[in-house]
Structure formats: structure tokens, C-alpha cells
Amino acid sequence: MTVPQFPRDFLFGTATSAYQIEGGWNVDGRRPSIWDTYTHASPRRDTGDMACNTYHDFQTDINLMSVLGLNSYRFSVAWPRVLPEGRGQVNAKGLDYYDRLVDALLVKNIRPFVTLFHWDMPQALQDAFGGFAGRETASYFADYAEVVVRRLGDRVKDWITLNEPWEHAALGHLLGEHAPAHHNPWTYLKVAHHQLLGHGLAVERIRAACPDARVGITLSLTPILPKTDSPQDVAAAKVADQFFNTFYLDGIYKGQYPDPFWSQVRWLHPHIGADDMQVISRPLDFLGVNFYSREYARAVWWMPFLRFWVDGDLSASGEKVVNGMPFTASGREVYPQGLYDLLMYLKREYNNPFLYLTENGAAFTDHLDGERVHDEKRVAYLQGYMDAAAHAVRDGANLHGYFIWSLTDNFEWSLGYGTRFGIVYVDYVTQRRYVKDSGLWVKEMICGQTG
Numbered sequence: 001m002t003v004p005q006f007p008r009d010f011l012f013g014t015a016t017s018a019y020q021i022e023g024g025w026n027v028d029g030r031r032p033s034i035w036d037t038y039t040h041a042s043p044r045r046d047t048g049d050m051a052c053n054t055y056h057d058f059q060t061d062i063n064l065m066s067v068l069g070l071n072s073y074r075f076s077v078a079w080p081r082v083l084p085e086g087r088g089q090v091n092a093k094g095l096d097y098y099d100r101l102v103d104a105l106l107v108k109n110i111r112p113f114v115t116l117f118h119w120d121m122p123q124a125l126q127d128a129f130g131g132f133a134g135r136e137t138a139s140y141f142a143d144y145a146e147v148v149v150r151r152l153g154d155r156v157k158d159w160i161t162l163n164e165p166w167e168h169a170a171l172g173h174l175l176g177e178h179a180p181a182h183h184n185p186w187t188y189l190k191v192a193h194h195q196l197l198g199h200g201l202a203v204e205r206i207r208a209a210c211p212d213a214r215v216g217i218t219l220s221l222t223p224i225l226p227k228t229d230s231p232q233d234v235a236a237a238k239v240a241d242q243f244f245n246t247f248y249l250d251g252i253y254k255g256q257y258p259d260p261f262w263s264q265v266r267w268l269h270p271h272i273g274a275d276d277m278q279v280i281s282r283p284l285d286f287l288g289v290n291f292y293s294r295e296y297a298r299a300v301w302w303m304p305f306l307r308f309w310v311d312g313d314l315s316a317s318g319e320k321v322v323n324g325m326p327f328t329a330s331g332r333e334v335y336p337q338g339l340y341d342l343l344m345y346l347k348r349e350y351n352n353p354f355l356y357l358t359e360n361g362a363a364f365t366d367h368l369d370g371e372r373v374h375d376e377k378r379v380a381y382l383q384g385y386m387d388a389a390a391h392a393v394r395d396g397a398n399l400h401g402y403f404i405w406s407l408t409d410n411f412e413w414s415l416g417y418g419t420r421f422g423i424v425y426v427d428y429v430t431q432r433r434y435v436k437d438s439g440l441w442v443k444e445m446i447c448g449q450t451g
């Protein structure tokens with residue numbers, strides 16, 4: 001094992017989200033999110049009703065983080081647990097839960113990073129305004145952010161407003177693969193813009209409620225390459241890259257949406273308020289990057305407005321080798337060089353922002369062997385991506401932490417519990433945890449830091 005070396009104050013953490021691990025979906029005043037509604041709508045879908053049961057027992061996992069030597073933990077607050085109707089009356093028991101969770105982390109010297117929105121939109125706001133499709137919800141999100149920060153801000157200093165606005169907007173409102181499973185390009189762009197507006201409004205409220213807070217956003221960044229070097233595919237890849245990535249990066253860091261994408265979708269534009277882009281581009285303390293894989297785009301005549309197509313996740317080819325590239329069980333390419341290239345791209349194109357890798361990890365088919373899980377593919381995966389991250393830091397990337405997705409196996413959205421991402425295995429019947437070989441590797445890697 002070669003131990004990738006990072007600076008002395010580098011953060012090693014894991015990332016999770018409320019709906020994927022908490023369970024307790026209808027306990028102590030929590031009201032449904034759109035994901036409760038979506039998963040309950042079909043008996044064929046796994047649900048987050050129990051998940052990893054951390055609403056009733058977070059201490060087991062915090063103890064494991066401590067044993068593995070992890071010094072930080074990224075989790076999300078469930079909006080409908082704190083504000084059951086999404087606005088108005090605060091649920092004291094909901095806030096109390098996160099209060100206890102934060103205190104338990106701090107006792108173990110684990111630095112909490114709190115994501116305020118990880119897709120679990122309160123159903124009440126979906127019903128009233130269409131969630132972020134309604135401009136009003138941007139303001140209600142800022143109200144919610146202030147409620148949480150006022151309660152936890154004396155101990156939590158690292159705040160992430162949104163997780164992956166592209167996924168919530170595109171998968172939930174254009175492609176229909178996530179809750180609320182809509183297919184409407186007008187709605188997609190409203191949700192995309194209003195999420196960023198909510199982000200900008202929340203940044204202001206967080207800073208007012210907690211002056212020493214550090215505030216950022218987490219974007220999934222998926223580098224898009226042309227399928228061929230034809231001029232048509234090259235042009236298509238540029239529009240696709242703007243659709244996936246620079247719509248959010250440029251909105252936040254440049255206060256404008258990128259062309260030609262923005263011009264090509266002009267018939268779909270939501271109302272943009274006079275001050276919206278100024279609010280959206282308020283300065284941040286850090287950018288959270290979720291990196292999993294690249295995609296390839298090609299020009300197609302039949303895609304309205306966008307004129308490109310991305311072959312997308314090859315989940316059908318899980319854990320196989322396609323064109324010489326290995327893929328994970330959730331159909332993502334294993335290509336550590338892509339992480340290095342992305343970090344160098346951000347350094348070059350966005351003035352070397354202060355970065356955390358807020359998610360990177362892989363699903364592989366894991367089998368319990370007694371008390372062990374010999375997940376050698378995940379060990380190799382983490383070795384490769386950690387090496388790439390350390391290389392990027394040596395070459396000047398402003399990277400200050402790496403959050404593995406995920407601590408434990410958990411609910412993987414449309415893939416349910418069939419894919420396992422954890423460095424800790426979960427037996428969902430007994431809720432017992434088993435540290436995988438990859439978890440032991442992480443512990444050894446952290447112990448081997450000499451910075």
C-alpha cells in the first residue's frame with residue numbers, strides 16, 4: 001500500500017444525507033418529503049422508512065468514524081424534520097435531534113459539515129408551489145437555513161447550502177428518474193434557477209446568523225467529452241458541459257449563465273429578477289465538489305433545444321470493462337485521472353477556489369464473509385483517487401478535504417439498497433455494521449499521514 005500524503009490540516013471525512021440514512025420518516029413530528037411520497041408510490045421501490053436507522057442510533061456510526069481516524073463528517077439536515085410544512089412552525093424535536101448529533105460528533109473531535117438541502121423537499125412545499133419550481137420556495141429555503149444555523153451555528157461552522165442542484169433539477173424535473181419524477185423542461189429551468197436563488201439568499205442569512213460561518217455549495221461536476229472529434233460532437237459537448245456543469249459554476253462564480261446553452265434554451269427561461277444573479281453570485285468560502293466520472297456527448301438533431309445526447313450511466317455494464325475502462329456497480333467509469341484533471345480545471349478556470357471534495361466513492365458488489373468484507377475493488381478505487389487528489393494538491397489545487405461517499409451502505413435513490421457505497425457494510429435486517437477492508441485501508445491511510 002502506498003500512502004498518499006496530504007497537508008497536515010487536511011480533512012478526511014465521509015458523506016451521507018438525511019433521507020439515505022436516517023429512517024424515522026414519520027417519527028417525532030417529521031412530515032413527508034417528496035422522497036417519502038415517491039418511494040411510497042410504488043411497492044417496487046425501496047424506501048427510506050428505516051434506511052440505516054441513524055435517527056434512532058447515530059452513536060454507533062460516530063464511534064466507527066472515530067475508530068477509523070476520520071476527523072470530519074458531512075451530513076444533511078432533513079428540512080421536513082425541522083419545518084414539517086417547509087415553513088412556519090418549527091419542530092423542536094427535529095432540531096433537538098441534530099443538536100444531539102452535532103454534540104456527539106464534537107465529543108469525538110469530528111468536525112461537522114452540514115448540508116441544508118439534499119433533495120428531501122417538504123411535500124407541503126411541493127404541493128403549494130411545486131417545490132423549487134416556485135420562486136417562493138427560494139425564500140422559504142433561506143428561512144429554513146436561518147432556523148437551523150441559529151440553533152447549531154455556535155458549534156457548526158461549515159455550511160453547505162445545496163447538494164447537487166443539477167441532480168435535483170434534471171433528474172427530478174426533466175428526466176423523471178428522481179422525486180418528484182417530472183418531465184418538463186420549463187420546470188427544470190425554474191428549479192435550476194430558483195435553487196441557486198435560494199442558495200444566494202441563504203448565504204446572506206447564514207452569515208447574518210453566524211458571522212464566523214464558512215459557507216459553500218456542493219456541485220456534482222461531470223466533465224463532458226465529445227464522443228468523436230467531429231465539429232458537431234465537439235460543439236455538442238460544449239453545450240452539454242454547460243448544461244451539466246458551467247450553468248452552476250458560472251452562475252455562482254461569474255453571475256451569468258453560459259452561452260450557447262443559455263441562448264439555446266431562451267424559450268424556456270424562467271423569470272430572472274433584476275438582482276437574482278447578484279444574489280446567486282455572492283462570494284463563498286469554499287466550493288464542494290462531488291466527482292464520480294466523465295461522460296461523452298454527441299450531436300443529435302432530435303433533442304429539442306439542446307441538440308446533444310449523453311450515453312449516461314452505464315449501469316447495465318456495472319463492474320464490467322467497456323472499451324478498456326472499468327466501471328463500478330452503479331455504471332460509473334473508474335478513472336482517477338479525471339479527478340486530477342477536474343481539480344486542475346477548477347484551479348485554471350475559476351481562480352483556484354478553496355475546495356473540498358465533498359463526495360467521491362464507488363459502488364461494488366460486496367459480500368459479507370463472516371465479519372469481513374473483502375472489497376478489494378473499492379480499496380483499489382480509493383487508492384487511485386486519493387493518489388490523484390494528492391497529486392493535484394502537490395500541483396497547486398486548493399483542496400483541503402476529501403469526504404468519501406459513503407461511511408455506510410445506504411439508500412441509493414432510484415437504485416435503492418441494491419448498490420453498496422459504504423466503507424462500512426450494513427446488514428439491513430439486523431442493522432449491524434461491519435467495517436469493510438476499504439474502511440481498514442482508510443484507517444491505515446490516515447494513520448500513515450506524516451504531514
Ligand code: GCO
Pocket residue numbers: 017020163164167220290359405411412413421
Ligand atoms: C449524488 C448524491 C449522493 C449519492 C452518491 C452515490 O452525488 O448523487 O449526492 O446522495 O448517493 O453520489 O451516487
